[in-house]
Amino acid sequence: MQIFEEFIEWIAIHWVTIIIILHISLSVMTSVHVLLFKENERTSLAWIGLVIFSPVMGTLFYWLFGINRIKRSAQKKHPKAQKKDFIQQEKLIEFHHLPKNWHSAIISGHTIHPVNYVADNSVEPLINGDTAYPAMIHSISIAKSYIVLSSYIFDDDYLGRQFVDALAAAHQRGVIVNVLLDGIGIGYNWHQSDNALKKQGVKTARFLPAISLTNIRFINLRNHRKILCVDGEVAYMGGMNLSKRNIVKSAVHPIDDVHFKVTGPVIDQISQVFIEDWFFATGESIQFPSYSPKTQQQIRDKTVVARVIQDGPDEDHNKIRWTLINALVCAQTSVKIMTPYFIPDQTLMTSLHAAALRGVSIEIIVPQYSDIPFVDWVMEANFSRIIEHGIQIYKNKRPFDHSKIVIIDDIWSFIGSTNWDARSLEFNFEINLECFDTELNAKLTAMFTLKKQNAVAVIDSEINNLSAYKKIRNNLFRLFSPYL
Known part of the structure; x- marks a missing residue:
């Protein structure tokens, strides 16, 4: 007892020295980790400054939110046979009769992401949940063998319960159902939909659970993918979460969005992404049915050449950023971007300006007000830099528009x-479809044009007339854009 009392007395006398030694030790260890593993110089300097000048708390904040890479055991442990049909073999690049100015992009695209471009697909835009949700629920209701569903947000509202009921009914009639939900996204709703699914016997899993002793340092890394595949016959993907707010006709605070119904052989690439995510989350390998066209007419009606681009803070890091840069180099006449958050890094912004300098028309639509006010402030701080060299940016006056397309x-x-911001391009696990098709582009362009009619252009006078307070606020938050 005396030894313990002496120890407490020693701590009371030397507590300042102990804290200083602890701070220096943690700062050195963390700063070394930053130097070894952070690629961006400005971000590295910011983290080291935070670690040094915010004793202990800066180090804790870095280990919670600064780690943006993980080793994906799913990709290392999966049997190679599961991937052999998707990986492009050397000297077998197929151009699918696409325009010659895109051939170099296809060649470099295979280097960026060695997955085949496949023909004979159809991609149908589904505007808002009013159109997308009934189609998705119908596909679930007629499923015969297997359903996989991945979502960032799966709200426990009346819309979410419709999906729970449809998935539970499929399970009860013998369909194998796997539902993967993000460990943070599921917490957006107090009553969690995965618990409702489990009560119905549906197999669910959480991707990097928010509360976990083993994964706490990866709390900043989220699965932002939205995937529904049914029987290897139809898939749905895009940016739409499962929430009543996407039913625009009846929502109090509606969210505009677009989802896509996909048929054709590229479904196998979409389901493969789910298979890898499921294995990573559960350690369980699943065998999802492969796509098989039923008639030649089904093939003739499909004109889209497409492939999946997956990205994340793992072995797939930077694939979407490089795919965008690769495509911008090939732009000849126009680039149209619609995104809820437009905070591109310097590399992407330089690529856009380079295209504009070549005479390419570049138009960008963002929401007038997003769901995150300080992101709006950062975008506003960047407007003057964005509109250089003739780039046009428009603010959509409709309710928050969550659509994500590039044409x-x-x-x-x-x-x-994927959004055009650091969170999507650095921290999130994302899935996109790279498509070649004039008919699909015509549909997307019509949608873009319609939204632009409800938007106002950002002009120099608007930027210059901002109050000093707003300019200071906006540029202050811009300093934190790498972390938003």
Whole structure:
């Protein structure tokens, strides 16, 4: 007892020295980790400054939110046979009769992400939950063998319960159902939908649970993918979560969005992403049915050449950023971007400006007000830099628009879950579809044009007339854009 009392007395006398030694030790250890593993110089300097000048708390904040890479055991442990049909073999690049100016992009695209471009697909835009949800629930209701569903947010509202009931009914009639939900996204709703599914016997899993002793340092890394595949016959993907707010006709605070119904052989690439995510989350390997066309007419009606681009803070890091840069180099006439958050890094912004300097028309639509006010402030701080060299940016006056599409010329489009910000491009696991098809581009261009009619252009006078307070606020938050 005396030894313990002496120890407490020693701590009371030397507590300042102990804290200083602890701070220096933690700061050195953390700063070394930053130097070894952070690629961006400005971000590295910011983290080291935070660690040094915020004793203990800076180090804790870094280990909770600064780690943006993980080793994906799913990709290392999966049997190679599960991937052999998707990986492009050397000297077998197929151009699918696409325009010659895109051939170099296809070649470099295979280097960026060695997955085949496959023909004979159809991609149908589904505007808002009013159109997308009934189609998705119908596909679930007629499923015969297997359903996989992945979502960032799965609200426990009346819409979410419709999906729970449809998935439970499929399970009860003998369909194998696997539902993967993000460990943070599921917490957006107090009553969690995965618990409702489990009560009905549906197999669910959480991707990087928010509360976990083993994964706490990866709390900042989220699965932002939205995937529904049914029987290897139809898939749905895009940026739409499962929430009543996407039913625009009846929502109090509606969210505009677009999802996509996909048929054709590219479904196998979409389901493969789910298979890898499921294995990573559960350690369980599943065998999802492969796509098989039933008639030649079904093939003739499908004109889209497409492939999946998956991205994340793992072995797939930076694939979406490089795919966008690769496509921008090939742009000849126009680039149209629609995104809820437009905070591109310097590399992407330089690529856009380079295209504009070549005479390419570049138009960007963002929401007038997003669901995150300080992101709006950062975008506003960047407007003057964005509109250089003739780039036009428009603010959509409708309710918050969550749509994510890129359209280049009349042939190339990029659709999926990725936003133009650091969180999507650095921290999130995302899935996009890279598509070549004039008919699809015409549909997406019509949608873009319609939204632009409800938007106002950002002009120099608007930027210059901002109050000093707003300019200071906006540029202050811009300093934190790498972390938003």
